[in-house]
Amino acid sequence: AGLGLGLTSVAFTGARRADTAFERLQAATLAPDAGIGDVDGVPEEVIATVAADPSVITLARWAFTPVRPDSVEEAGAFIGLDEPFLDEIYRPVVIEGRRSRPGTDEVMANETLAEIADLVVGDRVDLVSGFEDPQPLGPATVVGIVRGTYDVGPAAGGAFLLLDSAFLDDHRDQLQLAPAALLARLTDGVDGIDDFTAAASAAAGVEV
Numbered sequence: 001a002g003l004g005l006g007l008t009s010v011a012f013t014g015a016r017r018a019d020t021a022f023e024r025l026q027a028a029t030l031a032p033d034a035g036i037g038d039v040d041g042v043p044e045e046v047i048a049t050v051a052a053d054p055s056v057i058t059l060a061r062w063a064f065t066p067v068r069p070d071s072v073e074e075a076g077a078f079i080g081l082d083e084p085f086l087d088e089i090y091r092p093v094v095i096e097g098r099r100s101r102p103g104t105d106e107v108m109a110n111e112t113l114a115e116i117a118d119l120v121v122g123d124r125v126d127l128v129s130g131f132e133d134p135q136p137l138g139p140a141t142v143v144g145i146v147r148g149t150y151d152v153g154p155a156a157g158g159a160f161l162l163l164d165s166a167f168l169d170d171h172r173d174q175l176q177l178a179p180a181a182l183l184a185r186l187t188d189g190v191d192g193i194d195d196f197t198a199a200a201s202a203a204a205g206v207e208v
Contacts, residue, residue: 022152030091031149032183033190036200036208039182047182049203055195057185060085064178067137067161069125072117077161078150079168081180086164089185092146097121100143102166108144110151113159121145127161129174137171 025031039047039061051059061081068075080086086099092108100106107127109119119125123142128134146162149155168175186192200208 022149025093025147025149025152028093029148030089030185032089033186034184034193034196036182036184038179040179042204046203050182050184050196050200053196053199053203055187055192055199057187058084058088059182059184060089061180061182062090063180065129065163065175066131066134067127067129067163067175068134068159069113069117069119069161070128070134070136071125072113072159075113075117075159075161077163079163079175079177080165081168083165085183086162089183090148092144092148092162095145095147097142097144099146100162100164102164103170105138105140106143107140107167108146108162109142110158110160110162111145111147112151112157113161114142114145116159119145129171130176135174137174 047059047061050056060083062078062085063081065077065079067077067079083102086092086108092099092110095111097108100108107125109117113119117125119142121142121144124139125142127137127140129137148162150158184196186196188195197208
């Protein structure tokens with residue numbers, strides 16, 4: 001009680017119930033069915049309680065971080081705060097190359113970043129971090145050019161690296177993170193939004 005979380009729930013759905021290309025991409029990428037914005041400060045036990053609810057297949061927190069190749073200014077990264085991100089939820093489709101392996105200096109780039117930075121699989125890039133006065137993070141290898149649901153439709157156009165939670169563990173003191181959001185895959189898909197919302201509200205002690 002009194003957490004003041006100010007959370008919102010959003011359903012991620014295709015424009016039609018038909019088997020559209022977007023819905024096929026959702027299925028292929030294990031796309032989220034729901035999200036909760038700004039979960040910074042939410043206790044770990046609350047997250048664990050929601051994750052254990054029967055309405056949930058898996059969930060993971062993620063955030064934006066200003067990590068980019070030093071050759072590109074208008075770019076950033078989506079980074080997982082929990083292990084399921086990029087594996088059990090929001091697992092991008094590989095257009096070229098392969099997915100990165102956790103705990104390595106490997107990274108994936110979306111198609112927009114690959115195009116504007118002229119990246120190909122196998123390139124070594126020097127990464128920097130920071131909104132202002134970016135600091136070096138060291139080199140990394142681009143092992144995959146990938147596509148997810150946030151690369152199409154109204155959200156398209158951003159240039160992003162995709163980084164897993166192991167990258168965060170290795171560089172935690174060097175990274176700036178925007179407020180984290182929570183993504184969830186639900187047992188009943190988007191039809192399970194009400195059950196998920198009720199579970200999240202009960203766990204948080206406030207209406208989500």
